[in-house]
Amino acid sequence: MQLQTSIKSTNRPFVIAGPCSIETEEQLFSVVRDLSKNPMIKMIRGGIWKPRTRPDSFEGIGAIGLPWIQAVKKEISLPFCIEVATPKHVEAALNAGIDALWIGARTTVNPFAVQDIVDALKGAEIPILIKNPVNPDVLLWIGAFERFQNAGLTDLTAVHRGFSIYSHPKYRNVPDWEIPIAFKEHFPDIPLINDPSHIGGNRQLILEIAQKAMDLDFDGLMIETHPQPEKAWSDSKQQVTPTDLQKILQQLVLRNKSEVNYETQLFQFREVLRQLDDEVFNILAKRMAICNEIGDFKRENNLTILSVNHWKKVVQERLENASEEKLSATFIRSLLDAIHQESIRHQNQVMNKNLHPND
Numbered sequence: 001m002q003l004q005t006s007i008k009s010t011n012r013p014f015v016i017a018g019p020c021s022i023e024t025e026e027q028l029f030s031v032v033r034d035l036s037k038n039p040m041i042k043m044i045r046g047g048i049w050k051p052r053t054r055p056d057s058f059e060g061i062g063a064i065g066l067p068w069i070q071a072v073k074k075e076i077s078l079p080f081c082i083e084v085a086t087p088k089h090v091e092a093a094l095n096a097g098i099d100a101l102w103i104g105a106r107t108t109v110n111p112f113a114v115q116d117i118v119d120a121l122k123g124a125e126i127p128i129l130i131k132n133p134v135n136p137d138v139l140l141w142i143g144a145f146e147r148f149q150n151a152g153l154t155d156l157t158a159v160h161r162g163f164s165i166y167s168h169p170k171y172r173n174v175p176d177w178e179i180p181i182a183f184k185e186h187f188p189d190i191p192l193i194n195d196p197s198h199i200g201g202n203r204q205l206i207l208e209i210a211q212k213a214m215d216l217d218f219d220g221l222m223i224e225t226h227p228q229p230e231k232a233w234s235d236s237k238q239q240v241t242p243t244d245l246q247k248i249l250q251q252l253v254l255r256n257k258s259e260v261n262y263e264t265q266l267f268q269f270r271e272v273l274r275q276l277d278d279e280v281f282n283i284l285a286k287r288m289a290i291c292n293e294i295g296d297f298k299r300e301n302n303l304t305i306l307s308v309n310h311w312k313k314v315v316q317e318r319l320e321n322a323s324e325e326k327l328s329a330t331f332i333r334s335l336l337d338a339i340h341q342e343s344i345r346h347q348n349q350v351m352n353k354n355l356h357p358n359d
């Protein structure tokens with residue numbers, strides 16, 4: 001099958017659904033039969049080798065699941081994808097006639113592991129889905145695609161599943177939407193699928209995350225589905241039944257991405273934004289000119305660039321005004337950090353001219 005073409009020619013979203021892990025033949029048949037009644041489901045997923053963070057978690061039923069997949073595919077004609085993490089997995093999956101393979105986040109992170117998989121494929125014509133690495137490093141994700149492309153494997157699709165974080169009040173894996181957007185800028189023709197199950201880690205969040213992905217023009221969704229989610233052997237909190245999946249998909253608002261009939265009105269809004277951005281950048285330039293003066297002053301008086309107590313006060317005062325300005329605390333913090341870093345760079349240039357004469 002040609003996955004890129006199917007994704008691009010399907011009305012958004014191209015939905016991939018199925019269990020986190022294939023557990024028993026009955027569970028697999030039950031979930032696939034129910035999913036096949038929904039015409040929005042275009043591909044089935046199911047893990048048989050599960051790279052888990054902790055060794056005491058369920059690590060998949062293994063190759064015994066391959067004949068179950070073959071049996072289910074005889075009854076239901078949807079393409080099937082599974083995760084591969086080693087050359088042995090690749091060989092077994094190719095021999096079993098699996099339609100597509102996905103590379104998990106814990107594998108994408110390791111260039112040697114990715115290269116081993118590429119080498120094991122030896123040019124086989126099979127679509128590959130590549131999840132983002134666990135860390136928010138867009139180049140590492142892009143690098144994995146380049147490894148496949150260099151080996152002549154071009155039917156590639158990206159899956160955004162969020163990024164690991166020590167502890168987050170909302171997400172299991174924070175979405176960091178700027179990373180898939182940067183990916184799309186780099187590879188505009190590679191389809192981009194969102195995985196709200198692993199981002200949210202909680203079935204209650206799936207609709208909200210999937211809606212955002214649709215509004216950011218993602219091509220599809222990968223959603224974990226289980227006949228009895230509470231009893232799932234892995235990722236039980238985030239899986240949904242096929243019926244609940246249908247409800248989620250029905251609630252999605254699919255907006256039009258063509259601006260053709262609205263260009264004049266949008267141009268007016270954007271013109272105002274452009275002028276405001278001009279003002280913001282003019283002010284920033286003025287701010288940096290003052291930083292140069294402060295740099296001169298600090299050099300003459302032998303003072304360090306950073307005064308952490310002063311900086312803490314600046315941040316705190318600004319955050320106190322956050323609700324008044326209707327700006328989120330996270331945005332204020334990252335904007336201040338960026339301005340501060342640039343201000344430090346300016347002062348450093350003025351104060352240590354001799355160390356970087358060419359700047």
Ligand code: PEP
Pocket residue numbers: 020021047051103104105106131161198
């Ligand atoms: C999965 O899809 O079940 C999985 C383990 O995903 P990830 O690699 O995104 O953690």
Ligand code: MN
Pocket residue numbers: 020021224234235
């Ligand atoms: Mn999972």
